[in-house]
Amino acid sequence: MLSAPNRLTRSDDFTHVVRRGRRAGGPLLVTHLLDAGDDAKTLVGFVVAKNVGNAVTRNVVKRRLRHLMRERLGMLPSGSTLVVRAQPKAAQCSFSELTEALDRSLRRVMAQ
C-alpha cells in the first residue's frame, strides 16, 4: 500500500497532470506522467471511474494499483507526478495481468 505522503490528493493537480503530462495508453490502463515541479516529492494518483464497476470492484482495482506503485516508486524520476487511470477491462483481469500492463505502460511513458 502506498504511504500517505506520496499520494496525489488535490483535484486541480489531477487535471493538470492529465492535460499537460505525457500519455501512454493501453487496454487496461492509461498513464500520465509530468516531470519535476517545484516540490521534490514524487506523487502518484489513481483515477477509477464509475464505468469500471461498482464500489467493491473499484476499491479492489485501486488497492491493487496502490500496492504495485509502492514497489515501483523508485523507478519514476524523482519529483515527477504520475496519474494512473483504469479502463473498464481492468476490473476483470488477474493480478499478474495488471502487473504486466502497469510495467509496460510505465516503460512506454518514461521512454517518451
Place this chain on the structure above:
RNA sequence: UGAGUUGGCCGGGCGGCCGCGUUGACCUGCGGGUCACCGAGGAAGGUCCGGGCUCCGAAGGACGAGGUGGUGGGUAACACCCACCCGGGGUGACCCGCGGGAAAGUGCCACAGAAAACAGACCGCCCGUGCAAGCGGGUAAGGGUGAAACGGUGGUGUAAGAGACCACCAGCGUUGAUGGUGACAUCGACGGCUCGGUAAACCCCACCUGGAGCAAGACCAGACAGCGUGCGUUUGAGGGCGGUCCGUCCGAGCGCGCGGGUAGGUCGCUUGAGGGUGUCGGCAACGGCACCCCUAGAUGGAUGGUCGCCAACCAAUGGCCCGCAAGGGCCCUGGAGACAGAACCCGGCCUACAGGCCAACUCAUCCC
C-alpha cells in the same frame, strides 16, 4: 421415511511474505520513526418512511398541499412490530388483503349483449286486430351475452305473468338482549320486499405533518480591490430558508453587471432510544430491575494485496472396499466459492445473495 409450513443463525478457517488508518507509549535532527491494541455488513445497498441532533427570530392563524386509514396494544416515533376481528385461499401447519365512507354529490364501466344503472325490451309468451306480412297492447317466468343483468326455491294467482300475495332461505335497514376494553360475535323482534361495481377516479370523514439538512452547524488561520448602476433609510428597500394571504418581528442596507480573492485546519465524530447475561411482568411485540462490557472513524476516502495448506460442496473417468441388489464409503483429477464496502447516528421497510446449519409445527405412510 417422504412432502411441506414457519422462525432463527452462519455466510469459510489457519499460516508465510509485503502493506494501510485511528489511538496510546517511547524516541526525534520536528520532516518523521519504532512498538502495541483495534479496524466493514446482514444487507454497510436503495434513500422509501420514522426519529435523535444542528441551524433557520418566539415557530402564530386561515386556505392550500402531502400523508395515514379494521380494533387494541408496543415504541422516542412510524407507513414498522405484536395480538385479535372481518373477508379470501389451503386436508392441515399456515398464508394473502392500499381492510373508513358508494343511502352527500359528480364521473367512469372496454368487448359482448336488446339493455351497464334507470329505466327500458331483441327473441319468446299472452290478448286484440288482420286472409297474411304485420300493427296496437300486456309481460319479465324461459333464451342468449358478460366479471357483473334489478333476490333464490316452492306455491297461490293469471289471458300470459310479475313480491301482486304467502312460506322458508339469503341480504339490507331499524332495534333489543348477552359476551368482549374494542373491532365484532351469538340469539331474537320489526320493516319494506331488494338497493350493481369502482374511492392506488374526483370527493367526503377522522387523525397527523413548520423548513432545511453533518457540504447541518461552531471556531481558528489566511487571501483580495474595487468600479458602475437601480431601489431604499419611519412615505420602510429588503429579510424572517416549502405555496398564497393575514398577523407579528427585525431592519439600513439590498439587487444587477464587470473585475478580484479563497475553497487550509480543528471541533461536530462516535457512549448510544448501545450490546451481553440473569430475573420479574406480559399470549406476544416489548418493558422493569441487577450485574458485566466498550466494539471502525477514513476525507482522492484506511480496514488490504499476494501465495500456500486444510475443512465442507459439486461433477466425471479410473482404482479399491462393503452389499444379493438399489446403493454407500475412501483415494486420485477437475470445478465452483455469492450479494456486496461504513462516511453524523439510531428504529424500520424494500431489494440483492453461492452455499450451509438449527428449532418448532403440519400432512401422509410404516412399526410398537
